[in-house]
Amino acid sequence: QVQLVETGGASVQAGGSLRLSCKISGPVDRRACMGWFRQVLGKERERVGYISRQSGNTNYARFVKDRFTISQNSAKDTMYLQMDSLEPEDSAIYYCAATTSVLTCPIRAVDFTYWGQGTQVTVSS
Numbered sequence: 001q002v003q004l005v006e007t008g009g010a011s012v013q014a015g016g017s018l019r020l021s022c023k024i025s026g027p028v029d030r031r032a033c034m035g036w037f038r039q040v041l042g043k044e045r046e047r048v049g050y051i052s053r054q055s056g057n058t059n060y061a062r063f064v065k066d067r068f069t070i071s072q073n074s075a076k077d078t079m080y081l082q083m084d085s086l087e088p089e090d091s092a093i094y095y096c097a098a099t100t101s102v103l104t105c106p107i108r109a110v111d112f113t114y115w116g117q118g119t120q121v122t123v124s125s
Contacts, residue, residue, distance in 0.1 A: 013125075017086065022078065033052050033053065035106075036094060040091070048068065048081065049064060053079075079096060086121075093118040
């Protein structure tokens with residue numbers, strides 16, 4: 001019943017920016033954590049970061065290096081991923097995910113319960 005829909009993926013040149021959106025709907029706790037992940041064909045799904053919908057606190061994977069920012073619009077049940085200074089290595093399918101956890105946000109992809117369909121990001125050199 002819980003659904004997540006990602007939008008905003010596109011092809012951009014290195015150094016460019018994109019903003020991805022993820023809207024969640026259905027019977028989920030609106031305080032629960034949400035996260036962004038990415039995956040390249042043949043590779044494991046990789047954590048980008050998460051946001052606590054309750055507190056607004058965020059946490060990012062090391063590779064982000066201050067280039068990405070996760071935010072939310074609680075009234076719209078929407079989470080965003082602002083990506084700046086994109087590099088070819090950022091090319092991947094980007095997924096948003098949600099959990100039932102409120103107090104502590106999980107790290108591993110396997111600990112996120114609900115997933116969107118993904119949106120393709122391609123960065124050319």
